[in-house]
Amino acid sequence: MAHIHDDKIKGLELIATDIRQDVIRMISEAGSGHPAGSLGMADVFTALYFHVLHHDPKQPDWEDRDRLILSNGHICPVRYAAMAHAGYFPKDELMTLRKFGSRLQGHPERLRMPGLESTSGPLGAGLAQGCGLTYAARMDGKKWRTYVVASDGEHGAGLHWEAVMFAGKYGLANLTCIIDRNNIQIDGTTEEVMPLEPLKEKYEAFNWHVIDADGNDIRVIIEAVNAAKTVSDRPTAIIAHNIPGRGVSFMEGKYEWHGKAPNAEEAARALDELREIKTRIESEH
Amino acid sequence: MARGKKDAGKEGVKRAATRDGFGEGLLLAAASDDAVIGVCADVTESVRMTAFKTEYPDRFVQIGVSEQLLAALGAGLAMAGKIPFVASFAIFSPGRAWEQIRTNVCLNGANVKLVGSHAGVTVGEDGASHQATEDIAITRVIPGMTVVVPCDAIEARKATVALAKMVGPAYLRLGREKTPVITTEDAPFELGKAQVLREGKDVAIVACGSMVGRALAAAEDLASEGLDCSVINCHTVKPLDERTIIAAAESCGAVVTAEEHQIRGGLGSAVAETLARHLPVPMEFVGLRDVFGQSGDAAELIEHYGLGVGHIKDAARKAVGRK
Numbered sequence: 001m002a003h004i005h006d007d008k009i010k011g012l013e014l015i016a017t018d019i020r021q022d023v024i025r026m027i028s029e030a031g032s033g034h035p036a037g038s039l040g041m042a043d044v045f046t047a048l049y050f051h052v053l054h055h056d057p058k059q060p061d062w063e064d065r066d067r068l069i070l071s072n073g074h075i076c077p078v079r080y081a082a083m084a085h086a087g088y089f090p091k092d093e094l095m096t097l098r099k100f101g102s103r104l105q106g107h108p109e110r111l112r113m114p115g116l117e118s119t120s121g122p123l124g125a126g127l128a129q130g131c132g133l134t135y136a137a138r139m140d141g142k143k144w145r146t147y148v149v150a151s152d153g154e155h156g157a158g159l160h161w162e163a164v165m166f167a168g169k170y171g172l173a174n175l176t177c178i179i180d181r182n183n184i185q186i187d188g189t190t191e192e193v194m195p196l197e198p199l200k201e202k203y204e205a206f207n208w209h210v211i212d213a214d215g216n217d218i219r220v221i222i223e224a225v226n227a228a229k230t231v232s233d234r235p236t237a238i239i240a241h242n243i244p245g246r247g248v249s250f251m252e253g254k255y256e257w258h259g260k261a262p263n264a265e266e267a268a269r270a271l272d273e274l275r276e277i278k279t280r281i282e283s284e285h
Numbered sequence: 286m287a288r289g290k291k292d293a294g295k296e297g298v299k300r301a302a303t304r305d306g307f308g309e310g311l312l313l314a315a316a317s318d319d320a321v322i323g324v325c326a327d328v329t330e331s332v333r334m335t336a337f338k339t340e341y342p343d344r345f346v347q348i349g350v351s352e353q354l355l356a357a358l359g360a361g362l363a364m365a366g367k368i369p370f371v372a373s374f375a376i377f378s379p380g381r382a383w384e385q386i387r388t389n390v391c392l393n394g395a396n397v398k399l400v401g402s403h404a405g406v407t408v409g410e411d412g413a414s415h416q417a418t419e420d421i422a423i424t425r426v427i428p429g430m431t432v433v434v435p436c437d438a439i440e441a442r443k444a445t446v447a448l449a450k451m452v453g454p455a456y457l458r459l460g461r462e463k464t465p466v467i468t469t470e471d472a473p474f475e476l477g478k479a480q481v482l483r484e485g486k487d488v489a490i491v492a493c494g495s496m497v498g499r500a501l502a503a504a505e506d507l508a509s510e511g512l513d514c515s516v517i518n519c520h521t522v523k524p525l526d527e528r529t530i531i532a533a534a535e536s537c538g539a540v541v542t543a544e545e546h547q548i549r550g551g552l553g554s555a556v557a558e559t560l561a562r563h564l565p566v567p568m569e570f571v572g573l574r575d576v577f578g579q580s581g582d583a584a585e586l587i588e589h590y591g592l593g594v595g596h597i598k599d600a601a602r603k604a605v606g607r608k
Contacts (some may be wrong), residue, residue, distance in 0.1 A: 129364070
């Protein structure tokens with residue numbers, strides 16, 4: 001596997017920091033939304049939109065594009081921000097999040113915004129749709145790949161496991177599920193609410209290849225996705241361990257920030273911290 | 286069983302189940318469009334997909350007892366360009382998978398054809414847990430959904446072919462029991478266009494599915510009493526053919542609806558919604574009255590739950606009496 005140049009990684013880290021700032025601005029402006037998960041997954045979405053995916057922001061319906069389904073639709077601010085930075089739509093539009101008439105609905109809607117691939121929000125359904133996409137591509141001999149981002153909390157939904165069984169049975173090698181493993185859900189930590197561990201072994205028992213990865217390290221994320229591409233007989237789950245609220249000290253690791261918007265003062269503090277991080281990355285050699 | 290035979294109507298009338306018509310229609314649709322595929326949740330023979338599976342093994346997907354997956358997987362397949370007919374028993378799909386159907390299929394604008402067999406009380410001996418009598422209500426209420434309830438095997442075949450050509454989500458409701466074949470090969474079939482099977486001037490009976498044959502039998506009986514009935518086969522519950530229904534209400538001045546489904550939320554409700562706005566006339570409803578079914582012979586359940594020919598006749602007399 002080709003080594004990814006440090007400059008490339010640094011560039012991606014800067015983009016991720018910009019995306020995090022937009023996430024804060026968007027949710028603050030909207031007055032509601034889900035900051036913790038969005039911030040935690042900014043590195044994964046940056047890696048996907050700026051390195052991994054075969055896609056064309058100017059042709060969102062390009063037939064041979066890779067498909068990315070966001071199953072835990074509530075973290076859509078990070079996807080919207082990544083899409084805007086990638087060129088799917090003007091960045092100004094980000095500030096319309098959750099407002100009347102916006103293409104940026106509170107939970108993503110495929111028919112309103114080209115490139116979203118699927119409507120989501122009610123949890124547990126993304127992997128099943130990803131299975132359908134991948135199976136159809138295989139029927140047609142298509143090479144494009146399907147990526148599904150799913151949260152750890154939504155593993156409580158039976159449908160997700162129906163899809164895990166299906167993908168395992170049919171050995172859907174072109175399907176990669178990136179698990180947003182931040183250990184929190186609305187009512188508390190995942191292990192308090194409904195324990196998932198041993199998660200890796202659960203997937204392996206269902207005939208999946210599993211990779212544990214640092215979900216806040218862009219190089220590691222890219223390497224994990226590249227490793228998934230070399231598996232030819234099974235789907236791959238990448239357990240992307242990440243810190244919810246990443247980059248904003250007072251949000252990091254706090255489930256209380258799952259679904260709460262920062263007020264103006266909190267948003268200003270968060271943006272200050274993120275600007276500091278950006279300056280630090282820029283000054284690194 | 287004697288009543289079962291009586292239910293067939295005239296001697297020599299051919300009987301077949303609407304699920305049989307679906308099986309034939311799926312083969313026709315698949316032959317004319319490579320995108321048509323079949324997905325089934327462990328009831329392949331029961332939903333009459335075996336012939337399709339044999340003819341097109343590469344286009345058949347077995348998913349096991351996973352009805353939520355049936356809807357969501359179907360959405361994914363459709364978004365990649367397939368025309369999936371996803372089949373189970375109506376109690377499970379749409380019954381179990383309602384939110385997946387709403388979000389993943391309809392809100393997503395996915396071209397999925399939901400096939401629910403064994404609908405209504407005529408599934409019989411399996412009992413109430415397996416008798417879907419709410420499925421029309423829960424599907425027709427979802428924006429963008431088409432709902433089709435064919436009256437016999439020939440119509441089910443035609444409906445399947447038509448649904449494969451139509452773009453958009455749809456629910457096809459099928460029965461297990463063999464019922465009289467009352468339409469002909471050359472009868473016109475168009476989605477959203479109700480058929481006037483009999484024209485009368487006293488009362489219009491609007492029916493769907495297995496109740497269409499009973500409505501015709503009731504109309505014939507009532508004619509000997511001097512009551513002149515229209516009979517409308519309303520195979521597409523949504524979008525409702527409002528024009529035909531309003532015209533029938535206008536010429537008859539009274540309407541009876543008949544369905545093997547709860548009165549609340551089904552065909553009768555759809556007709557009432559239309560007539561209340563455009564042309565209120567006395568209406569009576571034949572259907573289940575807020576009760577679950579039970580085990581029993583199909584014909585005896587039809588009688589017990591007020592869905593028989595006699596019940597339609599009573600409703601027609603009552604509606605006329607209220608004019």
